[in-house]
Amino acid sequence: MASSSESHRPSERVLVVGATGVVGEEMLRVLSRRGHGGREIHAYASASSSGRTVRCGERLLPIEELSDSVFREGDLVLLGVDAALARRVAGHALRAGARVVDNSSAFRMDPAVPLVIPEVNPEDLLGSPPPTLIANPNCSTVMLLVALEPLRRAYGIEHVAVSTYQAVSGAGRSAMDELRDQTRAVLAGEEPKPRAFPLPCAFNVFPHESPIDLDSGANVEEQKLLAETRRIWRERDAAIDPSCTRVPVLRAHSQAVTATLGRPASLEEIRASLAACEGIRIVDDWPNGRFPTPLLATDQDAVLVGRIRRPLSEFDRPEPQRRRVSLWLSADQLLKGAALNAVQIAERAAWLPRFA
Ligand SMILES: NC(=O)c1ccc[n+]([C@@H]2O[C@H](COP(=O)([O-])OP(=O)(O)OC[C@H]3O[C@@H](n4cnc5c(N)ncnc54)[C@H](OP(=O)(O)O)[C@@H]3O)[C@@H](O)[C@H]2O)c1
Secondary structure, three states: OOOOOOOOOOOOEEEEEOOOOHHHHHHHHHHHHHHHOOOEEEEEOOHHHOOOEEEEOOEEEEEEOOOOOOOOOOOEEEEOOOHHHHHHHHHHHHHOOOEEEEOOOOOOOOOOOOEOOOOOOHHHHOOOOOOOEEEOOOHHHHHHHHHHHHHHHHHOEEEEEEEEEEOHHHHOHHHHHHHHHHHHHHHOOOOOOOOOOOOOOOOOOEEOOOOEOOOOOOEHHHHHHHHHHHHHHOOOOOOEEEEEEEOOOOOOEEEEEEEEEOOOOOHHHHHHHHHOOOOEEEOOEHHHOEOOOHHHHOOOOOEEEEEEEOOHHHHHOOHHHOOEEEEEEEEOOOHHHHHHHHHHHHHHOOOOOOOO
């Protein structure tokens, strides 16, 4: 393992594992557009992708064969694979002295592994010795907490109700193919054939497909949102009530949020707090039809925030007592919910200096 004096040395090599997946592909794009494309970058995927190339800016990288011995001390390993494989690969990488940022759920609830959104809890990247493995939160958690952070800092947050409208790409490349195939099939008058999802995803909406806890009725996506928020906020009793759904959108998730703040705040104050925050773009010109949508959020780094308003029943209270606000969010979950957040973590940890 890297000693603590070495742990702030920049990584000379970057290894992207899962480079043919939707998250891996975006990690390569983000590395290139944030000025890291000149580094030594290696791309790995499964044996079925051998012989293929993937793009990183102007360069075409060959898919290399992943083995336990590819990792070296000081490497930065960005993982875009499933949780079981992430556990195995991270183990080998850490034993070789590499640093790892993992996009899967493998380590998110491990108390020894920081779970980080740089705009929210960058302090968790510090430590003695500094961490060498960092987990990226679930994509729905990232966009929600980026949008809520300025409100939490300014006013506190007592309760959040959130409904998600999640794009199929959240379930990987095969799910995007499935939406395209099923859309063509339905338009041709054929029966859609579900593979990645339990139900047809074209022309349909259903509760998130993750397993359901029979006691609470909550699915795993909803449980993750609550548990990860409590970890990141360091608030064991943070009250987040999610309902997560899958919608026939290719890319970028949306969320309808109603937050009860810790103290009253005017809509003007709330707007100003949101507008001043890194990682947020206000799109709130509803009379002219401008509000966040998945199409507008696609390829954008920022979480788009709009429809900033009072819930209707809040008008029963006098203005000085109003503490509730509703928001509508859209964000590219492959970027801020995964690839971008992972690269930002590595930059913030000084493993990948931005302007080296
Ligand atoms: N999609 C999202 O919005 C999102 C957001 C946040 C977090 N995540 C997490 O990020 C991870 C990747 O998700 P994804 O959506 O990018 O999935 P994906 O599109 O299905 O990609 C999976 C990647 O894993 C690779 N892989 C599979 N078996 C492998 C093996 N034995 N050795 C090396 N590579 C292997 C695949 O390579 P082949 O192409 O060769 O099969 C592919 O590159 C998952 O843990 C997911 O939960 C996803």
